[in-house]
Amino acid sequence: LLRNVFRTKEEVWEGRFDWYKKMRAESPILYDENTKIWDIFLYEDIIQILKNPKVFSSERRNNNIPTSNSIIAMDPPRHKQMRTLVNKAFTPRTIQSWTPHIQANIEQLLKKINDKSEFDIVKTIAFPLPLTVIASIIGVPYSDMDKFREWTLSIVSGPKDNSKESIEENTKRMYQGFKDLSNYFSQIIEKKRSHPQDDILSVLIAVEEDSVKLSDKEIIGFSILLLIAGHETTTNLITNTMYCFLEDQSVFNQIKQNPDLIPKAIEETLRYRSPVHAIPRIVKEDIVIRGQTLRAGDEVALWIGSANRDKNQFDQADEFNLHRTPNSHLAFGSGIHFCLGAPLSRLEANLVLSELVKRFPTMQLKDKMNIEPLQSPLMYGLKSLQVITQ
Ligand code: HEM
Secondary structure, eight states: OOOOOOOSHHIIIIIHHHHHHHHHHHOSEEEETTTTEEEEOOHHHHHHHHTOTTTEEOOOSOOOSGGGGSGGGOOTTHHHHHHHHHHGGGOHHHHHHTHHHHHHHHHHHHHHHTTOSEEEHIIIIITHHHHHHHHHHHTOOGGGHHHHHHHHHHHHSOOSSSSHHHHHHHHHHHHHHHHHHHHHHHHHHHHHHHSOOSSHHHHHHHOOSTTOOOOHHHHHHHHHHHHHHHHHHHHHHHHHHHHHHHHSHHHHHHHHHOGGGHHHHHHHHHHHTOSBOOEEEEEOSOEEETTEEEOTTOEEEEOHHHHTTOTTTSTTTTSOOTTOSSOOOOTTOOGGGOOTTHHHHHHHHHHHHHHHHHHOTTOEESOTTOOEEOOOSSBOOEEEOEEEOO
16 A cells, blocks of 8 residues: 655645545546556445455455454454454453553653753654553563664664665665564563463463464564554544644644543544554455446555545534534444454553643744645654743
8 A cells, every 4th residue: 555645744634634535526437457456435435444344354465464464464364353352352351551651651651851941752752651551461571672673673763765765775674673673572471471460461461362372473463563553543533633633723822721622632633633544455355336337356455534624424524523513433444343452552542641731821833834744645643743831
């Protein structure tokens, strides 16, 4: 799916919504001959596809990375077995019990800001928080956090630019990161087998469901998936919500007067500036949609970033509305693969945004005209978000 559909900063941040709108009106389902990918833009079509895993498979074309064997890339019936297992480690009660731990992490990170009059939301908090939280939930000891962070970064950083050399260099670095993390998890799993602790790795090692135990390879794949799926996405959610607050001071004023609106603001950000913009699927059987025949083996790109602005689903879809009800956005997907980490990312975002609003009521964007979006078609967020606090 990683095609260069948006070339400039403006295209990747705001312009993409104009493109989605045009596509929804003129070509809601469009085939790209070169890549054999169907781009799909309407809410109605996307939700139907997400609810039809028999025809639209989650298998990956590239099978040689650890996460290609994990639940996000699995079909029924194996998906159901695995999901039932991992759900045990992600019950609402368990997630709620992480609150003090997340709060302690927020406190630590905000200490570094102290009373600085200017800082970068991404660097100081939105980026480090989800990584530290997910690492300790998985069960990485604090003493290993630095090397752990380094390996994760080598996987998620992306190429420096679009040149062939940078892309090759990035692929090499990514595979090395996967290798380092896999070796690391193998050792840790051995230790936890004899000395279980209060963390996900220990739960996954111990858990047994209809005698479908997880193999070490599956536990490693799942841990790496949690890292990747749970990190940049949550970073983008925190950054994008803060951006929505500061982009329009009247929104920020309402939030300050009534911080209880923060959970609704997070939902509206998930819709309006979704952290993830596209989900892949592979067609298993020929199927006709809107008169077009999708063939077995074709790939589909489900543009949830477009579905979330579809006027047939949302009134005033291009407006950020703090009071929007209902708000059935697709930011976490839908159907059997609905995001496992949704409650965790909502909790993290709620805790950190509540704290930021309380501590920095005078916060403003440093330079609204000069923001740095991620140059990615799939992930939607900012490389940095400079704010001033006085
Ligand atoms: C699945 C988005 C945070 C773990 C998904 C899917 C989306 C998504 C769209 C569906 C993929 C598909 O249907 O193929 C997001 C967003 C997040 C977020 C926008 C933050 C705002 C997290 C976190 C974790 C996580 C914090 C881990 C703790 C997963 C897993 C799946 C998944 C394991 C696969 C579930 C399955 O296949 O059954 N996520 N995610 N996500 N997400 Fe998230």
